[in-house]
Amino acid sequence: IIMEAEYVLCNWKDQLWPAKVLTRSETSSDSKRQKAISLEVQILSLDEKIEVDITETKILEKSQVEAIASSLFKKNLILTVLSTM
Numbered sequence: 001i002i003m004e005a006e007y008v009l010c011n012w013k014d015q016l017w018p019a020k021v022l023t024r025s026e027t028s029s030d031s032k033r034q035k036a037i038s039l040e041v042q043i044l045s046l047d048e049k050i051e052v053d054i055t056e057t058k059i060l061e062k063s064q065v066e067a068i069a070s071s072l073f074k075k076n077l078i079l080t081v082l083s084t085m
Contacts, residue, residue: 007060010041010052018044018060018068045072 009016019041026035037054 005057005059007062007065008039008041008057009060010039010043010050010058011056012043012050012052016058017046018065019050019057020044022049044068 006021008019008021010019011017021039021041023040024037025040026037028035038051039054039057040049040051041057042049
C-alpha cells in the first residue's frame with residue numbers, strides 16, 4: 001500500500017525520481033465524496049522537497065533503493081578514478 005511506503009518513485013518534471021516520503025495528507029472533495037491524498041517527498045538525488053499527488057507515485061522497494069545507491073556509488077567511483085588520471 002502506497003500510503004505506508006517509506007520510499008516512492010514520483011513523477012516530477014516529466015521524469016520518475018526516487019524520493020523519501022516525509023508526510024502524508026488527505027483532503028476531501030465535496031463533488032465526488034472522495035479523498036485526495038498527497039505526499040510531501042524529498043527527491044533523494046537533489047535534496048528537493050515537493051508535494052505530489054499519490055496517483056503520481058509508485059512504491060519503491062528497498063532492493064530498488066539499494067540498486068540505485070550502488071549504481072550511483074559505482075559512477076562516482078569511476079569519476080573519481082578518472083579525475084586522478
